[in-house]
Amino acid sequence: MDSAAAVLRKTPLNAVHRASGAKMVDFGGWDMPVQYTGILDEHATVRNNVGLFDVSHMGEIEVRGPQALALVNWVSCNDAAKLQIGQAHYSGLILEGGGFVDDILVHKFADDHFFLCVNASNQDKDFAHIVEQNLFDATVENIGPTLSQIAVQGPRAVETLQKLTATALAPIKYYWFTTGEVSGVPATIARTGYTGEDGFEIYVPNSEAPRLWNELLAAGEEFGIKPAGLGARNTLRLEAAMALYGHEINDELNPLEAGLSWIVKLNKGEFLGKAKLEEIKAAGLKRKLCGFKMMGRGIGRDGYEIQVDGAKAGWVTSGGPGPTVNMNIGMCYLPVEKANTGQPIQVMIRNQAVDAEVIATPFYKRAK
Secondary structure (H helix, E strand, C coil): CHHHHHCCECCCCHHHHHHCCCEEEEECCEEEEEECCCHHHHHHHHHHCCEEEECCCCEEEEEECCCHHHHHHHHECCCHHHCCCCEEEEEEEECCCCCEEEEEEEEEEECCEEEEEECHHHHHHHHHHHHHCCCCCCEEEECHHHEEEEEEECCCHHHHHHCCCCCCCCCCCCCEEEEEEECCEEEEEECCCCCCCCEEEEEEEHHHHHHHHHHHHHHCHHHCCEECCHHHHHHHHHHCCCCCECCCECCCCCCCCCCCHHHCCCCCCCCCCHHHHHHHHHHCCCEEEEEEEECCCCCCCCCCEEEECCEEEEEEEEEEEECCCCEEEEEEEEEHHHCCCCCEEEEEECCEEEEEEEECCCCCCCCC
């Protein structure tokens, strides 16, 4: 076991997690905390107060140069030309066949400088893909190994983080970012997240991450802050119906059927996969991602078969308890004609058909 653990990649906060008694797991080749006090406790803490996540395993790629925008717009489906300096958006790196290389966050620092946050397990693949597609006057650099990323999420996130920075946080709008200092550390502060709550993702040099982590815990102590692991991160994002690469999206699933047509800007000019996506749209979707709740006992786990009227119809992409909404929920792919709210379905759990029903997503939406 020790030899297997030795080959896992570790974030700069690894020793902090282990010292605090976190339960660690192999997550895509990274030694990561799945929980500290317990998934339900951490989930409730983020929904009601504030939680702290180590997301330093995520990748960061910088695109710079006179044609940085042209390269970003060629490899991604959203229109980065619409971004203002200091603004970010959700997008997809798309293959020629219409499927996902990855889903990403694009941040615009300047007309000639874009910063992409990409998924941990895909960062090397994403970097190689962008480099391969770089027929532009632009440079592509994988800066992920130099940066740590800490997410402060929950309704008390602003009050917690504000104690450590002179940067006014309240004026930063959702999906905007700024540069400044957090506890004397140069940082990029982005008002984004993956929990369905308000919050920030802070990018800092690796060497400063452990001190900053502990100072954030101290700053949020009066608000009941707790560190949260991958378990709560997953239940939180599931309630918010946010896609997870390898589940709702992959290289064989396209953004139109994944309910992400809003990130596909077919009128922005040429981009990789555009022709295929236009073809798919013109032909009409065959399947569609939708949400469901369990009516019978049990949880619809990833990969479980979905039946309609006793016949195989689709599969579960993600499923689990929804602690805030107090029901067992999930997302699945179904034929378009069966993907309507109220549609009775059955989830095959250990060869038993368990009743469920298609419902609208997101399952949880925070009050404004």
